[in-house]
Amino acid sequence: MQLHPDCVVCMFQQALRIAKATTDDQQKQWEILNRLAKEMADLPVTTISVEIAGRIRQIVAETTGETNPYHQQKQHYNDIALKLYPHLRELVKNSQDPLLTAIRIAIAGNIVDFGIGDTFDLEKTVDDSLNQEFAIFDYQEFRQQLTGVQKILYLADNTGEIVFDRLLVEILQKQGKQVTVAVRGGSVLNDATLEDARYVGLDEVCEVIGNGAALPGTVFSETSSQFQQHFHQADLIVSKGQGNFEGLSDMDAPLVFLLKAKCSPIAQELGVEPGSMVFLAASKTRQLA
């Protein structure tokens, strides 16, 4: 997905939030924004916003020495989600359609995104997501597709959220699927890494791999060969969140995208209202493009 003009402003907002979370030194905050402006001045419109977020991560690291500014917040949202987990597991188990309920909860987790803001009410979002209508809902298509599927690659997004992803992974496993979860290759924003996957015990239920890139989304060319192998061998790829969608929306692969359209460029790209819940099969993505 190409950059929208709004993305430029959003990237500066993100850089300012991270700068402030990382250092009180206004001179350094200034330097971070200055350096980002230099990058933005020569930016081709074909850049994926996720790549800029990766550059912000590097600039912040070079300016302040901090490579994981949201460390505490990541822990915090993992802990909140872990507390909710037993209750949500019961909810999935007792629901009429456990697969759909797990999908709804997995999308709810997608609200915690430090690329967008810095406070989130996870519990309220879960409640909302259980009742909210989907703006795009390729669920029947997905169910049909699922019958012939053996290997699933599940592209995780953020911390906290990965606890909810576990519910969906477990449901898929119950249906006899072999699920591998891919997380980020390095810490960036509040995105889930191998460390987080281990912290929430995701590695105890399925194989978890890093994707080789410290970007808050999947830019295929930046990922490791291990990841690319998994990607090509998967019968189905479940892609969570905006960052993965931005990087993969133009790819020809058996993808389904589960996300909350949190910003207007993404909503516009998908033809939905901001705030919408989206369950999009890849075949439809190619129709959008």
Add this chain to the structure above:
Amino acid sequence: MQLHPDCVVCMFQQALRIAKATTDDQQKQWEILNRLAKEMADLPVTTISVEIAGRIRQIVAETTGETNPYHQQKQHYNDIALKLYPHLRELVKNSQDPLLTAIRIAIAGNIVDFGIGDTFDLEKTVDDSLNQEFAIFDYQEFRQQLTGVQKILYLADNTGEIVFDRLLVEILQKQGKQVTVAVRGGSVLNDATLEDARYVGLDEVCEVIGNGAALPGTVFSETSSQFQQHFHQADLIVSKGQGNFEGLSDMDAPLVFLLKAKCSPIAQELGVEPGSMVFLAASKTRQLA
């Protein structure tokens, strides 16, 4: 007043809002942001944000040919304010302290600012401003100062707002003061120009001059010699709004600043909460610095 890191983000937000108000062509919107990024990359921290806003104006004009993108909105807020004017005039006339009531209303008008947002409830802000406590209130000092004053230069800020300024100008004239109002030298954002002053009939009650610069604030070095002459000859200078404060806060002159602290850098600079009403005598400004 020096730039804060927040100002960088704010300037990109402003540029995006203006770009969208001016053209639907995303390529041009993109170009405007790209060119702004180029400017920002080499920006000295001593720049006044008002100067960047002036550069945005130029970039938009060069990219789209539009030099007055908020023409209609300016008219709209002038009209709203003109409708409110008779009622507010009665309110001032019948109040226990007409001078203070006129000051409160003049500050209320300061809320309409397309540098900050694009929708404003002028009527509600007037009601609020009549009751809100001032965070800085050098009113008694101002009254004393006023007794020895003959020539007043009144630095106007925005359209709509200038209708309310007229109430204060008329009260000052009733006290025998000779008031000259200075407006912007060219259209920028929703700032008041000579055209607006004429539209709302301000030129019928006092002398109105342009300040020679199409900037949304007063950067002294950019103003015309006519303006500078008025500035030096004035016994008192009433400065309305953030943009004038940003440009003049460090100047050694008999200034009083009337403004609503609409953004956090200004609020921080003044040591008040965002949203505060401020009536600041210049002697205090120098203590702040």
